[in-house]
Every structure is written in C-alpha cells, then in structure tokens.
Amino acid sequence: MKCQLAPVNRMYGRCTVCLRLARYASGDADRECPGEPVPVGLGDMVKAGLNAVGITQERVAAVLGSCGGCEQRQEFFNAAGRAIGIGVPPDSPEPPPV
Numbered sequence: 001m002k003c004q005l006a007p008v009n010r011m012y013g014r015c016t017v018c019l020r021l022a023r024y025a026s027g028d029a030d031r032e033c034p035g036e037p038v039p040v041g042l043g044d045m046v047k048a049g050l051n052a053v054g055i056t057q058e059r060v061a062a063v064l065g066s067c068g069g070c071e072q073r074q075e076f077f078n079a080a081g082r083a084i085g086i087g088v089p090p091d092s093p094e095p096p097p098v
Contacts (some may be wrong), residue, residue, distance in 0.1 A: 003033040042081025043074035 005013030005022055013022050015033055019040075022028035047070075050056070061067045081087040 001033050001035065003029065003031055005029055041078030041087035043077030045081075045087070046077055047074055 001017075003013075003015035003020065003022055004017055006016050008014050008021065011023060011025070013024060013029060014020070015022065017035060018033050022031065057067045057070050060070065078087060
C-alpha cells in the first residue's frame with residue numbers, strides 16, 4: 001500500500017497512516033507505507049526495536065505479571081532523547097522528515 005498523503009504545504013505531504021513526511025518532487029509520494037506510525041522519539045525507537053525482536057509489552061506482562069511502567073520509561077527516553085538531539089526537537093510539535 002502506498003502512503004496516503006494529506007498536504008502539509010505545496011512541497012510536502014504527510015501520510016495519514018504512518019505520519020511520515022514526503023516531498024512531492026523527490027518521488028517520496030510513491031513509497032510503500034509501513035501501515036503504522038514511525039517512531040519519532042528515542043523511547044519510540046527503543047519500543048519499536050524491542051517489538052521487532054519479539055519483546056512486546058504483552059510478553060513482558062505475561063512473564064512478570066505486569067509491564068511495570070513501560071509507558072513511563074518510554075516517555076522518559078523520549079524526553080531524554082529530545083534533550084540530546086535524538087528524535088523530535090524539544091520545541092518542535094512536528095516529527096522530523098523521514
């Protein structure tokens with residue numbers, strides 16, 4: 001499935017499914033959509049990486065009885081990543097172009 005772009009401005013569109021920015025002139029508009037939002041912060045990247053190797057919140061909860069603060073750790077790492085320049089800048093409401 002191709003990205004479903006909604007215009008951001010005359011040069012860029014944002015996929016309504018994966019939330020990635022695409023530049024119309026570069027051919028990005030024809031790329032395949034991953035079907036889910038792409039990670040934008042350090043905590044999101046860690047979660048995506050762990051999920052990719054099979055370590056999901058559901059499996060952690062099944063082994064330990066509960067996730068024990070997964071969302072809080074994810075937000076902590078997102079904030080820490082923004083502080084050191086990984087992911088979305090601290091003063092930017094928009095994810096960086098991917």
